[in-house]
Amino acid sequence: MKVLFVLSYYSGFHSSIKTGKWNPSGMPAVSKLFDCLTYLGIDFIVVFNTRQSSNIPLRVLNVDNFNNPIHLISNSKKNKNFRIVDDYIVWKKILKTFKLDLSKTIIYCDRANITIGALFSVFTKCLVFLRLHGVTTWLQDSKKIKWIIYNPFIFLSFFAPFKYILCTEDGSPGRFFLNKYFRFRKYDVWLNGVDKYVSPTYISNVSKVESILFVSRLDSTKGVLEFLELSQSIILKKINIKIIMIGDGPMRDFVKNFLVRNNFPKNFLYLGEIPHSEILKYYSTSSLFISFNHLGNLSNTVLEALSCGCVPLTLKPCYKTKRDIKTYELLSDSAFFVDRSNITNNSLKVIEELILNPHYYLEKRNNSTVFSATKLKNWDSRVLSEVKVILSLV
Numbered sequence: 001m002k003v004l005f006v007l008s009y010y011s012g013f014h015s016s017i018k019t020g021k022w023n024p025s026g027m028p029a030v031s032k033l034f035d036c037l038t039y040l041g042i043d044f045i046v047v048f049n050t051r052q053s054s055n056i057p058l059r060v061l062n063v064d065n066f067n068n069p070i071h072l073i074s075n076s077k078k079n080k081n082f083r084i085v086d087d088y089i090v091w092k093k094i095l096k097t098f099k100l101d102l103s104k105t106i107i108y109c110d111r112a113n114i115t116i117g118a119l120f121s122v123f124t125k126c127l128v129f130l131r132l133h134g135v136t137t138w139l140q141d142s143k144k145i146k147w148i149i150y151n152p153f154i155f156l157s158f159f160a161p162f163k164y165i166l167c168t169e170d171g172s173p174g175r176f177f178l179n180k181y182f183r184f185r186k187y188d189v190w191l192n193g194v195d196k197y198v199s200p201t202y203i204s205n206v207s208k209v210e211s212i213l214f215v216s217r218l219d220s221t222k223g224v225l226e227f228l229e230l231s232q233s234i235i236l237k238k239i240n241i242k243i244i245m246i247g248d249g250p251m252r253d254f255v256k257n258f259l260v261r262n263n264f265p266k267n268f269l270y271l272g273e274i275p276h277s278e279i280l281k282y283y284s285t286s287s288l289f290i291s292f293n294h295l296g297n298l299s300n301t302v303l304e305a306l307s308c309g310c311v312p313l314t315l316k317p318c319y320k321t322k323r324d325i326k327t328y329e330l331l332s333d334s335a336f337f338v339d340r341s342n343i344t345n346n347s348l349k350v351i352e353e354l355i356l357n358p359h360y361y362l363e364k365r366n367n368s369t370v371f372s373a374t375k376l377k378n379w380d381s382r383v384l385s386e387v388k389v390i391l392s393l394v
Helices: 011-019 028-040 083-098 111-123 145-150 152-157 174-181 224-236 252-261 280-285 300-307 325-331 340-356 358-375 379-392
Strands: 002-008 043-053 058-061 070-075 105-110 127-132 164-168 187-190 211-215 242-246 268-272 288-290 311-315 336-338
Touching: 002 083, 002 111, 028 043, 028 379, 043 083, 043 111, 070 083, 083 111, 083 152, 105 111, 111 127, 111 152, 145 152, 164 174, 164 379, 174 187, 187 379, 211 224, 211 280, 211 300, 224 242, 224 252, 224 340, 252 268, 280 300, 288 300, 288 340, 300 311, 300 358, 311 325, 311 340, 311 358, 325 358, 336 340, 340 358
Parallel strands: 002 043, 002 105, 043 070, 105 127, 127 164, 164 187, 211 242, 211 288, 242 268, 288 311, 311 336
Antiparallel strands: 058 070
């Protein structure tokens, strides 16, 4: 048996590819799965679909500390108005390049490559495992005729005969989406795992609000602007807390320019992108973890913060879009929630109140420690469960 991964070229892997040394800065749900398959001796192929134009349609790279070659696949010409053409070309390229025994191969594809997964499931004998790291805006988009007209093959892929669908419980409306389109196929929704460290060095002993932390890919859906505005309000009101921001992405230059333009002081620390293994100390030394993700706030960073005793401050549910209903259900005793209508002012009020009444903060921190110990799986257990599902498909 062999597993063929057809995945997005995640930003958390870019630095590893560029430096030639495997040290991911993000997407542990994928990197830990690779580790588990390697440990168990299960053969797999990794294909990252870059969705970029390139004169080199397929690059094969060997990366230190990673046993398998990594394949970066791209198109020589982009068909911007016909994404299905791009996906069909990539699908044919994969079939031609790897010459797989399709009856003994499991295709593992993510949300961005759902149409490629659908092509495999419809036109070959392969078993296809669809992995959704959340569903972003699909539930709302699929109700709009205009979206369906512009994305007909993505919409049709919702009805492809995938063997199994696994969705991350990230605060997006995954369960609602799967129940609408996949209810006659096998699916499940799981929380991500966390790195659970035994050493007490990594468990927060913070007893009051002294610092806030933001860790995220820097794009408009992640609440970057809201965090910067909150930070600016804290600075203008001369609230004496440390502010730390970690992440990289399309808004990196915007963030840097914002900091320079508004003359942010030294108590605001922007670290850019750092290896995932180094973020732990910031979770464990920060009081509040700020998560203003518009698409959902049960992300891996929120769970990691909880596991280190860093209390989340995040958004209340939106019942219209079905976002963060599960977040509130799971974390109502372990996190602080603010209304989405005025995120900056509402968050500032919560922080000011917690500084004046630290016992409110301590109560949530104690609850978050209990939640982490009783509800969260470590990554080894989490990815092993996923591997067992993959193996059960054969």
